[in-house]
Every structure is written in structure tokens, then in C-alpha cells.
Amino acid sequence: MSTTEVLISELVELHGRTRNSLMPILQGVVQQEKYLSEDAMITVARELNISAADVFGTASFYTFLDTIPRGKNVVRVCKTISCHMKNKEAIIRALEDTLKIKVGETTHDKQFTLLTANCLGWCHKGPVMLVNDEVYPEVTPETAVEILNKYGRSK
């Protein structure tokens, strides 16, 4: 069994085999592997006895259940109105310049993926940035780059 299969069988053990365990299982896989590979989705389909298309349909609906490979650390910058008015563009530019990637891309060393996100619910403290599960409110272009260092950015 591959590591993904082991992970999924553990998640199935934890959450059960019914259709409504699909979400927590997918979230569990993404937490470990950062994205849902084809093999992972097929394994989940087999475990729950549903079609792979059904798994893909569910996964693709949710922005946080990625179906394409992501880096070890996923950086998301809020793109909605409040953060936009607080100049989220400058944050994105700084991150792009530092990581040498565009939004939607992953660094060559697979350490960072840069994405935008819809409202993260921190409108009173924008612009806001999310790294994996950690929220960073009121970031500036400078602090945003410093935060990356905490996640092992090689300079």
C-alpha cells in the first residue's frame, strides 16, 4: 500500500464509510498531502463505493480541496473588497517578487504555492494572508515576506 492509501484507510477508519464522510476524508488527505491526487480520489471512491467522478465533483467545488499539486506551504492572500481597498495588490506583488512565481504557481523547490482566496472573515484587519491554517492579519509587503521566512524560505 502506498502512503496515500494508508492515510486514506486511516481516515476511513476514523470517519466511516458513508457518503457524508467524504468531506472530512478529503480534508484529511489535503491536510497531509496539500492536494488530492488522481490516485487519492480513486482510493477514496473505492473505499466509499462511490464513483471517482462524484469525488472529483465534490473536491473541485471547494477551493481548499485542491486537485492539482501544491507546495509544502500554501500561501493565500484575501482578494475580496476590504482587503483590496487595503492594497492587497502590493502584498501579492511582494510575494510574487520574493518567490519568483505568479499567483496560482508553485516554486521549483515545491516549498510554496501562492494563491488568492475569497473573504477570510478578517475584513476589519485587512489585508489578510493565510499560510496553511495560520492567519496573518494587517500584513504589509515587508511583513508578508518576513512571514515566509518562518516557513523555511531559502534566501
Add this chain to the structure above:
Amino acid sequence: MSKYMVNLKINNVPLAVEEGTTILEAAKTLNFKIPTLCNHPDLTVAGNCRVCVVEVKGARLLSASCATPVSEGMEVFTNSEKVRTSRKHIVELLLSEHNSDCTKCKKNGNCELQSLALEYRVGDHTFLSVLKPKDLLPDLSSPSIVRDNSKCIRCQRCVRTCTELQGVNALCVAYKGDHQTISTFMNKPMNEVVCTNCGQCINRCPTGALTEKNSVDFVWDALYNQNKFVVVQTAPAVRIALGEELGYDPGERVTGKMVAALRKIGFNKVLDTDFTADLTILEEGFELLNRLKSVLVDQDETVKLPMMTSCSPGWIKFIEHIYPEMLGNLSTCKSPQQMFGALAKTYYAEKVNVKAQDMIVVSIMPCTAKKFECDRPEMRDSGFKDVDFVLTTRELALMIKQAGIDFRSLEPEAYDSILGESTGAGVIFGATGGVMEAALRTAYEVVTGREVPFTNLEIKPVRGMEGVKEASIKIKNVKPEFAHLEGVELNVAVAHGLSNARKVMDDVRDGKTNYHFIEVMGCPGGCLGGGGQPIPTSEEIRKKRAEAIYDEDHNMKLRKSHENPEVTALYEEFLGVPNGHKSHDLLHTHYKARIRY
């Protein structure tokens, strides 16, 4: 329990309907037509297209009538200014994301969106088109189904069809908002995913997003080629549905006119799949008797029961994908279409003195999966591709129109001989339960020497539209050679639509059943509801087609497959005995496991 009646008014007309009725259904009882797109009588309510909106007095917003139940004192307006303007805008918004190149669309003239656009006189570019050029490339990978997302309005009828009726779930709704799309797993091409090619999605698509892979031009090319001898076979369910494409009401039989039209189109010989349906009954009937003997007498554990029918290529691909461990239960008999092809290019070619390589075999089928079946590498036992081209009922109607034939004025004609004679048992292959009924008519008589104990040979328990049907026949006073079957209660089951098949298969796998023989047809209603049949479809239409099939059977002189004189002659002159050596070479096949997910 008596239901509550709810009083309401629709367009100021008072009425009372049962609690739980939707506004759409209530309006229908008063003959107020409300347009729909995502709604379909065979499927659950989705309420996503919004064209059925109506005004409910006192409500802030318009309501989707398909998804809103009636309530006491409700006042509904189906045609107010607000309703009409909104509907028009809704259609215009749908069109803003739709590839409206109607003249090049295969559904031109039979498209629900097109009809609505015409009815509501949509404006010229009220909304800018947001169609993305990258979406303009259709998926042509499947031999049966063409998927063109640029025509898709995301009503999700196909997804519901594939899930609810077929239990396959090859299609899903992927992504959300303006990225929402109908997709396969990882948007893979249709020929790489778990799709049975049944074509039920095509039958329910309101636009041209799902259509069959058209082979009409290949057939015209063959007909125009002077060096080719082109024979055509017509499946049982085509004759009772073709009329619908040509202006007849559902359930009108056009067998004789269809034969005449095929001759006019230019086929050298017009032959009948019903002939090989009769042949299938002999091969499959004897296979069942052999299996029963192997299991009951020889206790051979390699032989599997219950035996399952193998006529429906959608069902075959379903079991190859989903229940590969049970392929041994499938009858090894090819489908009637493929038996016909294999015989046409061997036995028949010799009879009519045509070289097999100069013969083109065309099938007219109610089915899109048949297009896949004829391409299977196993289906070349004549030494050539046994069946060259498959046309659906819809494609035949197109050819008849292209040929400029006035169908109504045609005088009925008879099929050519040989390979044109059939019995009522062959005809009922087109309806769910038909193969079972035909098989029992023959098998019972072979074993006991007497006719099946049902009035008029009509085995009613296996007829009708119930999803899973069961019957038992006690076998008594058998012929000496079938002594091992004396007193045996033969248990049979019939399922149609693949989600019903799944129920039966799960029960069989879990050992909950004691069936000996199971008939499965992939499509709801059997072949008469096939993916190649005229659009629209509904249970009401399918019931009318079934009545027509049983009428056709009722009016036949011969109604038992083993009485077909051409089949008898075929065994005497060519095949020898059912399940004999030659039969195995030409008429039987094998299956293979396919990806499960």
C-alpha cells in the same frame, strides 16, 4: 391515508390539488404551460435553470414552479409581465454562455433551448457572450457519445440521469460559480472513464451538449460505392419508435414503411435483427439448460449461476467495469446485432454469392452502446469487422429525410429472405422482460414438450415498467432427457436501467437470491427506451412503445423462437446444433474486466 387537498388559484382560476404538488404540476392540470429546461419527468427536481419561474402573490421573489409546492390560499401568475420579462432574461443569460451556432448543431430543430429562444423572441445580444473559445472543442473520444460543453447550460439532467437512472455516475458537476462545468473524473475523455455508452444522457439533454457520434455519412458513402453489397438489419425496438421522429405519435408501429424506406434509400437487402434475436434464444436457452445440468447434476463449480443475459452492450460494459468478478455469470452469447454480423459475412455471404470483403453490414439500433460494441476487437469472428456501421433510430430518421422520402405515403413492404424471418419472441426483445419471456417460451417447451403455462404465451409477471421483476415457474412432467429438472422451480429476475441492475447484482453477490436466470437491459424500459431512440422520452412514452411491441408480437403468426423456419434451416445447413462448435466460433464471445473507478 387520505391526502390533504390544498386550495389555490392559478391565473385567477381556483383549483384544489393534493398537498405536496408543485406549482408546475398544478398548472399542468389546468393546461397552463410553463416552460422548463432542467426539469425532466424521469428525474428528481433540480430547480436550477429558473425558466419555470412564476409570480406568487405576496412573495418578494419569483418562484421556480418546478421546485415550489403549493400552499393554501396561494395565488399564482404564470404569465405576468414580470414573469415574462424574467423568463426572457433567463433565456438570454443562458444564451450568453451558449454556443448558439445553431445551423451547425446536430440538435438544430430538436433543441429545447432553441425553441424557448424562438418562443420568447430573445433580443440580439442583450447580454454579451462570455463563451470561452477553449470550450469550443467537443470531446470526440467515445465511439458512442459526443460531449460538447460549449452547448451545455448546466441543467444537470445528464448528471442526474447517470446517477439516478443508471447508477454509473460517470458525469459530475465540477467547480462552482462561473467556473461550474459538467465533467467526467478529472475531465478525462469519455472513452477513458467508467461510461457504459448507454446514451441515456443524450436522451435527456435539452441542448446539443450530448449527442450520438453520427455515422450517417459513412453509410451514404457505402451505399454510393458500386462495389459494395450493403445489407441492413433493424433491431426490434426501432420499428415501434421511428415514427416519432417522422411525425407519428408514440406507439405507432411503422415496420412495413421502414422496410420500404430502407429499400428506397438503396440498401441491397433489408434484413431483421429479430431473426438473430430468435437465434439468440436458442443459443442462450440451450446455454441455460447446459448450465443448469452442469450445476445440478455434474456439480461443476466452474459453471456459474444465475446466468445473465448479454444482449445489451451498455449492461455488458457496466458489469465489466463494476462487477468484473461476476463476468462468469454472463451468457457467452453475442448480442443479436453481432450474431447477425458474424452470420451475414459467412453463411449469408455464401448464400447470396457475395465476397465477405465486399459486404457492408449496417445496423439500425435504438442504442448508442451498439456503436461501441461493433468496434470491440472480439467482434471480428467472420474474419472481418462483423458489423461495419451502427445507426441509431434518430440517424435513420435523418437518412430518410435526407433521401427525400415521403414516409407517410410509403406502402408497407416485407423483409428480404433469408435472415429476415422472425417470430413474436424476437420482437419482444425490444422491451424489458422480453428476452426472458422469449427464452421461457422456448426453454419450457424444449424441456417439457408443452407450451409455457401462461394464457396466450403472455408471461405477464416479467412485463411492465417495474424496476426489478421476479417470476418463478415450476417445471413438471419433463421429457426423459431433462429428468434432472423435474420439480425444479425456475426462478428468474428482470431488471432494466442500470441502477436497478446494480440492486440485483448486489443481492446476487451477497448471496441473497436464488435466481437461475436474470435478464438485464441497460436502459429504462429496455431497448425501447434506448439511448438512440427519439427524443423526448418519459415513462408515458415508453409504455406506449411497449404496448406497440406487444401488439406486434400478438399479431405475428409465429411467436416462439424455435419455430422460426429460417433459424431451423440455419442449424440444418450451417450451424449444426445450438451451442455447437460452429456456434461457439461465430456466435459466442468473452468479456474483459475494465477499470472500476
